[in-house]
Amino acid sequence: MNTILKFSKLILILFLGLFFSLTVKAQNYSDAYVNYMSGLENYVQNDLYGKVSEVLYDVEDAPSKEDFISFVKEIQKEMNQFHLDNAGDLMEDEKSEAASFTHTMLVQLGELYLDRAQEMEVEDRLIFLKEYLSETNLDQEIKSLTDDLARSLMMAMHSAMKIPFGMPNDDIAVQIQSISGNQGELLAASNILNDMLMLSGSYEDSEMAVSDFSKNYTNSTHLANLKEGLVSLEKLKTGSVVEDFSFVNLEGEKVNLSDYKDKVIYLDLWASWCGPCINTFKTKTPDFEKQLREHEDIVLMYVSVDDQQAPWKNYLDKNPMRGVHAYAGQGFEADIMKYFKVWGIPRYLIIGKDNKLFNANAPRPGDEAVAALLEAKGE
Incomplete structure (x- = not known):
């Protein structure tokens, strides 16, 4: 069958x-x-x-x-x-x-x-x-x-x-x-x-x-x-300036990638319906966040592509996480998903300072990702 x-x-x-x-x-x-x-x-x-x-x-x-x-x-x-x-x-x-x-x-x-x-x-x-x-x-x-x-x-x-x-x-x-x-x-x-x-x-x-x-x-x-x-x-291409995408944060305010151009961004594309995304949040993300807590010039940005805002907000209300939380919506039809040719989530990217692309297919949260982020900031 x-x-x-x-x-x-x-x-x-x-x-x-x-x-x-x-x-x-x-x-x-x-x-x-x-x-x-x-x-x-x-x-x-x-x-x-x-x-x-x-x-x-x-x-x-x-x-x-x-x-x-x-x-x-x-x-x-x-x-x-x-x-x-x-x-x-x-x-x-x-x-x-x-x-x-x-x-x-x-x-x-x-x-x-x-x-x-x-x-x-x-x-x-x-x-x-x-x-x-x-x-x-x-x-x-x-x-x-x-x-x-x-x-x-x-x-x-x-x-x-x-x-x-x-x-x-x-x-x-x-x-x-x-x-x-x-x-x-x-x-x-x-x-x-x-x-x-x-x-x-x-x-x-x-x-x-x-x-x-x-x-x-x-x-x-x-x-x-x-x-x-x-x-x-x-x-x-590595080093290309990434388009300045706009999102909405939990307070309903506009958030742009360029707002963090003086930082290294670890971009996590996810959705509340994505099992592997949620599993990573529960098993890998807590330690990952702790490892990066002292690096103020590295920002963890979690961008949801849920079709509706309610599931996104409900998940984060029950499972609060550090970092920047933003909503893109539209699932795989979201502009950022098409831009980065995302066919599956979770998907991770590293955007360096001045919004220059460092890694369009970055490692998942863990030691390898920490090393890549430190490399992106020149350490």
């Missing part, structure tokens, strides 16, 4: 993301493209979902990898035929985007199989993924990476290696380095782009990764996507 729900969620997220994009940028899309995607959505909901459920979930055991790949190749034929029948009036960039959307769906189908076939050992799972990309010709067809496509490829890679997605793990990069040819190139580019999307490291880390990729794959068609990704991260 959980896997069925996962399939529904994957397709829902895919289409919600797409149609949110269409709504926001409606002026950039033709009516033909909107109709095309509506037709594809109808196919997924009324045809594909039932077929996938029958093959993967309405059976006691997962099908063999050969049978599932054969099944997906039939689905691929249907999607290709849909494209031939409906893409004639699309502009060239819309055709490319439609193809990327189809590629993303096919990659997600492969990831669903890996999720269903939990009994498979990692070695066999990796073999399946390589064969899947080869048999569906995705490793040849994918010439340009969208954010969703790169993320889906990395979700599949994580699933193949039974590593939770979103958890930093060098094993993924090491495994990708062992894969040659088009697949190695595709997965390496996807890994770099996904790291940029999730801000797994610093701007400098991404810059070095793109540089290494360009040396290994000089003529790669994915270089354009990676360079675009780097441009989107330029504001997060």
Whole structure:
């Protein structure tokens, strides 16, 4: 049942993301493209979902990898035929985007199989993924990476290696380095782009990764996507002046980052509904605060992204903490969350004096964070 729900969620997220994009940028899309995607959505909901459920979930055991790949190749034929029948009036960039959307769906189908076939050992799972990309010709067809496509490829890679997605793990990069040819190139580019999307490291880390990729794959068609990704991260270079975000404090007064430009800020993005955030407050934060109590030029700033102020205030009323408490609201749609590419909380940042970015992905409260803060203030 959980896997069925996962399939529904994957397709829902895919289409919600797409149609949110269409709504926001409606002026950039033709009516033909909107109709095309509506037709594809109808196919997924009324045809594909039932077929996938029958093959993967309405059976006691997962099908063999050969049978599932054969099944997906039939689905691929249907999607290709849909494209031939409906893409004639699309502009060239819309055709490319439609193809990327189809590629993303096919990659997600492969990831669903890996999720269903939990009994498979990692070695066999990796073999399946390589064969899947080869048999569906995705490793040849994918010439340009969208954010969703790169993320889906990395979700599949994580699933193949039974590593939770979103958890930093060098094993993924090491495994990708062992894969040659088009697949190695595709997965390496996807890994770099996904790291940029999730801000797994610093701007400098991404810059070095793109540089290494360009040396290994000089003529790669994915270089354009990676360079675009780097441009989107330029504001997060170490030493860049952070935008002067405004919040509301517990008294309802306006609070700006620039109010603390003469201090080093340890910025903690959290919400009252976030279990790991609350657990850190209870287990790590008290000692962390004590270690920094004598450092008057270091301020601990806790910014809540709760949708409403009441839960934020109620939590702090019952669990008072030192430091500066501010409210941003809007969850992951908050401007500061988008600015720092925050995909999960808690998230910690260190902003140096004069509001210059020191670390966009700082250590969680503890000795390592204390050391980083002291370094940020020049000690």
